[in-house]
Amino acid sequence: xxxxxxLLLEIMQIFGGAGESQLNQVSYDRLxxxxxxxxxxxxxxxxxxxxxxDMVALVKLGEADEQLQQKLFQNMSDNNRKIFQEDAAYRFxxxxxxxxxxxxxxxxxxxCETLRDEGRADI
Numbered sequence: 001x002x003x004x005x006x007l008l009l010e011i012m013q014i015f016g017g018a019g020e021s022q023l024n025q026v027s028y029d030r031l032x033x034x035x036x037x038x039x040x041x042x043x044x045x046x047x048x049x050x051x052x053x054d055m056v057a058l059v060k061l062g063e064a065d066e067q068l069q070q071k072l073f074q075n076m077s078d079n080n081r082k083i084f085q086e087d088a089a090y091r092f093x094x095x096x097x098x099x100x101x102x103x104x105x106x107x108x109x110x111x112c113e114t115l116r117d118e119g120r121a122d123i
Contacts, residue, residue, distance in 0.1 A: 006106055027105045028061070032068055034112060034123050042121035043075040050111050052087075057096050057104035060088040
């Protein structure tokens with residue numbers, strides 16, 4: 001079911017699906033709220049398990065949210081923080097393209113759900 005959601009989103013993007021920006025905003029707000037409320041161990045687990053590209057997009061998307069940035073970075077090693085920041089600055093100089101936002105938010109949300117279902121994290 002999770003893979004089908006990603007596939008459906010990709011199909012919608014290819015064919016210019018309606019409602020994508022609304023989906024993005026709701027998903028974006030919900031994920032950010034969940035991450036800000038998560039405990040440190042859960043965030044560390046997410047950082048280890050999530051795809052690197054999705055975390056880079058999250059770092060870039062969260063630049064304007066100081067609370068989220070602080071929470072993410074305090075749960076990363078100095079080396080990881082530096083890598084994510086440099087990758088975000090290099091790959092997304094202006095902003096994360098909308099299609100990548102949708103996919104990253106969806107995949108990160110799915111990882112959070114899976115970790116919660118497995119009892120490995122409370123996000």
